[in-house]
Amino acid sequence: MILYLSNKLTTFLLQKKIINSEFKELYCFGFQTMISNIIGTLLALLVALVTKKYIETLCYFVIFITFRKFCGGYHADTHLMCNTIFFITTLCTVLAISFIQDIPVAVEFLCYVFCLDVLLIFAPLQNKNKPIELKDRRKFKLYSLAFMNILFIICGIINKYFSDLYIISTTITITIFVICVHMIMGRIKETLHS
Numbered sequence: 001m002i003l004y005l006s007n008k009l010t011t012f013l014l015q016k017k018i019i020n021s022e023f024k025e026l027y028c029f030g031f032q033t034m035i036s037n038i039i040g041t042l043l044a045l046l047v048a049l050v051t052k053k054y055i056e057t058l059c060y061f062v063i064f065i066t067f068r069k070f071c072g073g074y075h076a077d078t079h080l081m082c083n084t085i086f087f088i089t090t091l092c093t094v095l096a097i098s099f100i101q102d103i104p105v106a107v108e109f110l111c112y113v114f115c116l117d118v119l120l121i122f123a124p125l126q127n128k129n130k131p132i133e134l135k136d137r138r139k140f141k142l143y144s145l146a147f148m149n150i151l152f153i154i155c156g157i158i159n160k161y162f163s164d165l166y167i168i169s170t171t172i173t174i175t176i177f178v179i180c181v182h183m184i185m186g187r188i189k190e191t192l193h194s
Contacts, residue, residue, distance in 0.1 A: 001080075002032050002036055002039075003028075003032060003079075006028045006029075006031035006032040009027075010028045010031060036079045036082065036083060039079075039083050040082075044057055044060075046087075047090045048094075050091075051094050051098065053094050053097065053098060055167070056098070056167060056171045057090070057094050059175070060093055060094060060097075060174075060175045063171075063172065063175045064090075064175055064178075064179060066147065067144065067147060067148075067175075067176070067179050068179060068182075070123070070124060070143040070144045071119060071122075071123040071125065071140065071141075071179065072124045072130075072132075072140075072183065072186065073179060073183045073185075074189060075127040075189075093175065097170055097171050097174055100174065102166045103169070103170050103174075108152075111173050111176070111177050112148075114177070114180065115176050115179075115180045116148070118180040118184060119141070119145055119148060119180070119183075120145070122183045122187055123141045123144040123145070124137055124140035124141060124144065125183050125186045125187060125190075126190075151172050152173075152176075154172065155172050
């Protein structure tokens with residue numbers, strides 16, 4: 001479906017002479033990515049509407065998208081599988097946040113150590129369809145580590161001074177944990193396929 005729509009949009013732009021035929025594949029790929037991102041956003045919105053956890057879903061979505069840009073993670077083989085996994089992960093994460101509510105500081109610290117180890121070992125996790133240039137690998141690792149540290153500092157500040165916002169701290173911690181699990185799954189997939 002995504003490929004079909006992408007081809008239709010590209011063909012339309014070619015017929016209107018808006019784009020050059022030598023860039024057809026590039027535009028088609030760009031439309032596939034754009035449509036898939038729109039679907040992912042709509043799926044996250046659906047989770048928010050169904051669970052009525054708007055703040056948690058928004059916080060999860062922003063952190064997930066931002067973090068994955070720099071650290072990588074599991075990549076599905078098709079857009080359908082990608083959006084399915086994203087939907088299930090988003091739903092499960094938001095439901096977990098609802099049930100867990102408040103994470104003890106000791107557990108949050110253990111989560112931090114686990115995630116720090118995962119990022120130090122795996123970040124940035126490459127994908128055959130999205131290779132990372134050597135000069136960007138170190139930069140992306142540093143961005144991933146900095147972003148995670150900033151988020152956990154925010155958790156500490158919330159826990160210490162704004163305990164009524166505990167759900168944000170819980171959301172941040174669980175989201176980072178989920179991203180690191182995705183990185184491990186991505187590494188396992190990469191190892192099995194090589």
